[in-house]
Amino acid sequence: MKKLTLAIVLMSFSVVYGQEQITAKKIYQLIDQKNQVVIHDAVIVGELDLTELSNKKDVTRGGGNKSFKSTVEVPVSFVNCTFKDDVIAYKSIEEGEKSRKSGGLSVSWGGNNTLYTTDFEKPVAFKNCNFEGEMQFKYSDFDGTVTFEGSNFRDVANFKYASFEEKVDFRECKFAKEANFKYAKYDQDASYSKNRFEGYADFKYAKFGDRVSFKSAEFNNYADFKYTKITNEAIFVNASFKNAADFKYTQGKRYMD
Numbered sequence: 001m002k003k004l005t006l007a008i009v010l011m012s013f014s015v016v017y018g019q020e021q022i023t024a025k026k027i028y029q030l031i032d033q034k035n036q037v038v039i040h041d042a043v044i045v046g047e048l049d050l051t052e053l054s055n056k057k058d059v060t061r062g063g064g065n066k067s068f069k070s071t072v073e074v075p076v077s078f079v080n081c082t083f084k085d086d087v088i089a090y091k092s093i094e095e096g097e098k099s100r101k102s103g104g105l106s107v108s109w110g111g112n113n114t115l116y117t118t119d120f121e122k123p124v125a126f127k128n129c130n131f132e133g134e135m136q137f138k139y140s141d142f143d144g145t146v147t148f149e150g151s152n153f154r155d156v157a158n159f160k161y162a163s164f165e166e167k168v169d170f171r172e173c174k175f176a177k178e179a180n181f182k183y184a185k186y187d188q189d190a191s192y193s194k195n196r197f198e199g200y201a202d203f204k205y206a207k208f209g210d211r212v213s214f215k216s217a218e219f220n221n222y223a224d225f226k227y228t229k230i231t232n233e234a235i236f237v238n239a240s241f242k243n244a245a246d247f248k249y250t251q252g253k254r255y256m257d
Contacts, residue, residue, distance in 0.1 A: 024048035024085065031072055038077045047133070049088040051116035067115040075122040075144070078129055086133035089118035089140050090158065120144065123166075126151055137162055138180075148173055159184055160202075175199055181206055182224075192217055193235075203228055208252070214239050225250050 022039070024046035030037050032053050053070035060067045093114045118137075123144035128151060135157045142162065147169040154176045161183045168190040177199040187209040195217040204224045213235040223245040230252025237255055247254070 021045060024083075031074060031076065034074055036074045036076075039081055040079045042078075042081045044078075044081060044083045045085065047085045047088060048083065049086075049091070050118045051088055051091055053118070056116075065112045065115060067117070070116070070118045072118060072120045072124075073122070075124070076120075077123075077125040077127075079125070079127045080129070081126075082130040082132065084132050086136065086155075087131065088134075088136050089120075090136040090138035091116045115139075120146075131155065131157075134158070142166070142168075145169075153177070153179070156180070164188075164190070170195060175201070178202065186210070186212065189213075197221060197223065200224070205229075207231075208234065211235070219243065219245060222246075228252075230254065 020041070021043045022045075024044055027037060027039070027044065027048060028050070031050065050072060051068070051070050053072070055073070056068050056070045058066070059069045093116070094112070117139040119141040121143045123146070124142060125145075125147045127147055127149050129148070130152045132154050134155045135153060138158050138160045140159070140162050142164050143166070145166040145168075146164055149169045150172045151170075152174045156178050157175055158178075158180045160180045162181070163185045165187045167188050168186060170190070170192045172194045173192070174196045175198060179197055179199065180202045182202045183205045184203070185207045189210050190208060190212045193213045193215040195214070197217070197219045199221050201219055201221065201223045205227045206225075207229045209231050211232050211234075212230065215235050216238040217236075217240075219239065219241045221243050223241055223243070226246045226248045228247075228250045230250070233253040233255060235255050237257060239256070
């Protein structure tokens with residue numbers, strides 16, 4: 001039977017759990033208590049919502065909608081894990097519809113949205129993982145290295161407006177539905193080599209700070225690189241496009257077959 005090794009590093013104290021399944025609530029508690037989390041060969045059940053950490057701050061600007069920011073302050077690493085539900089680092093909650101009387105008529109309009117997002121100060125690793133629910137990382141800032149190498153996304157993967165300061169590794173990933181990296185910003189190297197995009201691959205307006213590789217990637221649906229900015233070079237050698245690919249207004253060097 002597969003065993004879960006969960007290492008919690010807190011000063012000189014460590015705990016090891018030998019079990020195959022763990023709740024998302026337990027992982028949330030460990031992160032919220034600032035414990036480094038390393039999990040192998042586990043099934044994670046329940047929605048892992050990282051937008052409600054105890055360090056959540058009100059970052060509302062001006063007269064705009066309310067906005068709150070949580071921060072994961074410790075390294076997190078998951079290897080060969082299956083997430084049965086959503087992993088949430090972004091959510092938007094809309095208040096109920098509002099209405100009033102005007103001239104004898106009932107006038108209705110939508111309420112305001114409250115935005116919740118999460119940043120990551122340390123390295124983040126989800127290696128060879130299966131995500132059965134949505135991955136919501138819209139607006140997340142990643143200060144450390146990021147790897148999702150060999151992972152399988154069975155639902156939407158949303159990294160729109162995400163910012164990556166260190167190297168990014170999405171090699172050999174499979175995206176069954178939309179892979180949204182629109183407006184994402186990369187300061188260093190990024191790799192999407194040998195990826196399989198079954199759904200819409202959206203890199204529109206993305207900014208690659210250094211070298212990015214899509215070598216041997218398969219785009220089986222629409223691939224959008226319109227307005228993408230490539231600072232150094234983008235490698236598309238042996239990449240296949242089985243549907244339309246839009247590189248209109250793309251800036252920078254592209255190496256393709």
